[in-house]
Amino acid sequence: MFRQSLYVILDGKPRLVTLRNYTIEDTEALIDIQRDCFPPPFPSELWWNAEQIANHARIFPEGALCAEMEGVLIGSMTALIIQTDAYEKHLPWDKATDNGYIRTHHPDGDTLYVVDISVRPDYRKCGIGKVMMQAMYAVVVHLGLKRLLGGARMPGYGRAAAQYSIEQYVEGIMEGKWHDPVVSFLLRCGRTPVAIVPDYLEDEESRNNGLLMEWRNPFITNCRR
Known part of the structure; x- marks a missing residue:
């Protein structure tokens, strides 16, 4: 199981953060994070519910991580393992994750999603x-x-959608013309664009588009495209 403590700088002061696996005891705090992070127009039914969180902790606890500062959960991240064929099909979020219930988890897969x-x-x-x-x-x-893969929302696209296609928007990000809060953050984290997926997720700001982005394990070089 994962546990790591490190310092981040908040308001000019070092603050100790603990990264750990979350459990069902964290359910209320995890749902509160979702509520805080995804206000309307993001659909509230896409926030985590107790059954989903229980599945994360039971089916694949290694992929259930949270960040805690001074006893308060301030962030969470969830993943499952998928097979190569699912990676190559560029599935929408609901198909890849079983609508967040992660019953599509394959322990014998090669991609952390x-x-x-x-x-x-x-x-x-x-x-x-x-x-x-x-x-x-x-x-x-x-x-x-072999890799970490995930779909990025593109909340900045809503302001550009009347003039530019989603392909042009992504090209503009990669050329440095535009900054997208999610895609640009993932680029800074070392992620690489793989494919645009229409109807990836119900998300008005992104016009339902998602951008699959990956990080490859540098110790494994025989990854397939």
Whole structure:
């Protein structure tokens, strides 16, 4: 099981953060994080519920991580393992994750698939999301998997959708013309774009599009495209 303590800088002061696996005892706090992170117009029915969280902790506890500061949960990240064929099909979020219940988890797969990453807004500028992502990279290496894969929301696209296609929007991000809160963050975390997936997730800001982005295990070089 995973446990790591490290310092982040919040309001100019070092603050100790503990990364650990979450359990069903954290259910209420995890749902509160979702509520804080995804206000309307994001659909409230896509917030975690108690059954989903119980599944995460039971089916694949290694992929259930949270960040805790001074006894308060401030972020969470969830993942499951998928098989190569699912990776190559570029499935939408609901198909890849079983609508967040992760009954699609395959212990014999080779790809760690990110179901969700959430950080409370008041803590987003101190690097919590990045250290949780790095913790999941450590899980990839520890389990001997080939890659981490996940779909990025593109909330900045809503402002550009009237003038640009989603392909043009992604190209603009990669050319440095635009900054997207999610895609640009994942690029800084070392993720690489793989494919645009229409109807990836019900998300008005992204016009339901998702951008699959991966991180490859540097100790395994025979990954397939």
